[in-house]
Amino acid sequence: MDLGLAGKVAIVAASSKGLGFACAASLAREGASVVMCSRNAAAITAAAEAVGREAVAAENGGSAFGMVADVTDAGDVQRLVDETLRRHGRIDILICNAGGPPAGIFETLDDQAFADALNLNLMSTLRLCRAVVPQMRAQGGGSIVNITSISVKQPIDGLILSNTARAGVIGLAKSMANELGKYNIRVNNVGPGPTRTERILSLARQRAAMLGITEDEAISRDWQGIPLGRLGEPEEFANVVTFLASPAASYVTGATIQVDGGMYKGIM
Ligand SMILES: NC(=O)c1ccc[n+]([C@@H]2O[C@H](COP(=O)([O-])OP(=O)(O)OC[C@H]3O[C@@H](n4cnc5c(N)ncnc54)[C@H](OP(=O)(O)O)[C@@H]3O)[C@@H](O)[C@H]2O)c1
Structure with missing residues (x-):
């Protein structure tokens, strides 16, 4: 299937490694011009170079550029969007991503911990969307995947x-999907289950230390009870994001799709 991504312009936030990186690489291989960001200059530069090499090898016209931007900082988010427009003149796709908040339980976490988590994962998404929606609206549409x-x-x-x-x-x-559909702006969410990235490995290390078990045991507990019986790979997650982001998913909006090897046990 041709996903129709050649010539599209995509922002992939928080993409120096892990799921964001895999999404950037997948979109670039399909021919999109991808602008990537993270907080660490050396990491995002190296990541964008790696994605750029994959795009060249795929020969679909894709490219990658990396810049430093912290998605919890409203000014950085605006710089990311402004730089994308300066380079490419349009934004067809926005992939909202950030790091994950720390582990913890209700009785030990204070107000500040919740405020920080909301800023990291909710407010960053809101600000990224707010910064790109006027452009997508002016262009006649766009696709956002969280x-x-x-x-x-x-x-x-x-x-x-x-x-x-x-x-x-x-x-x-x-x-947003309800309000922006009339402008041909689609908004969807993809929920990873345990997927082999630094984040999952570092959470497993923390759990191993807490429970006095080995790291391998902690990782295998992550996928116990998962019908497919293993961790997911970042590329498997990125395939679903890439489809939803693409014109091939032109009638899909407001959806939340899990990529979890069957971990979620509800009917819907
Ligand atoms: N992997 C899983 O199994 C899994 C499962 C469920 C949910 N998730 C969620 O999916 C998201 C991605 O997970 P991951 O496993 O890919 O994490 P990861 O391996 O830790 O990678 C996180 C990426 O985000 C960047 N980043 C972190 N905070 C940022 C910020 N404030 N501004 C800009 N960039 C930032 C990091 O680069 P810098 O450090 O250079 O900024 C890095 O590139 C997280 O929110 C995670 O909680 C993951």
């Missing part, structure tokens, strides 16, 4: 900050 978590369907024990902030993203996205 990277959330399987926790929006099934909260994860010990990650109450993430469980709380990401539910807000779904409410925001569903309302």
Whole structure:
């Protein structure tokens, strides 16, 4: 299937590694011009070079550019959008992403911890969307995909900050899909289950230390009970994001799709 991504311009936030990186690489291989960001200059430069090499090898006309921007900083978000417009003159796709908040439980986390998590995962999404929607509207459409978590369907024990902030993203996205459909702007969410990235490996290390088990045991607990019986790979997640972002998904909006190997056990 031709996804129709050649010549499209995409912003992929928080993309020096992990899920964001895999999404940037996938979009660039399909022919999109991708602007990537993260907080670390060396990391995002190296990541954009790697994505750029993959785009050249794919010979679909894709490219990548990386810049430093912290998605929790409104000024940085605006710079990211301004730089994309300066380079490419349009924005067809926005992939909202950020790091994950720390682990913790209700009785030990204070107001500041919740405020920080909301700023990291909810407010960053809101600000990124607010900065690109006028451009998408003026262009006659666009596609926004939010990277959330399987926790929006099934909260994860010990990650109450993430469980709380990401539910807000779904409410925001569903309302935006309703309000912006008339401008041909689509808004969807993709929720990863346990996927092999630095984040999942570092959470496993923390759990291993807490529970006195090995890192491998902690990782295998992540996928126990998952019908496909393994962690997901970032590329498997990126394939779904790339489809939703693309014109091939032109009648899909307001959807939340899990990429979790069957971990979520509800019917819908
Ligand atoms: N992997 C999973 O199994 C899984 C499951 C459910 C949900 N998630 C969620 O999906 C998202 C991505 O996860 P991941 O596993 O890919 O994480 P990761 O491997 O830790 O990568 C996070 C990326 O985000 C960047 N980043 C972090 N904070 C940022 C900020 N404030 N501004 C700009 N860039 C920032 C990091 O680069 P810098 O450090 O250079 O900024 C890095 O490129 C997270 O929110 C995570 O909680 C992941």
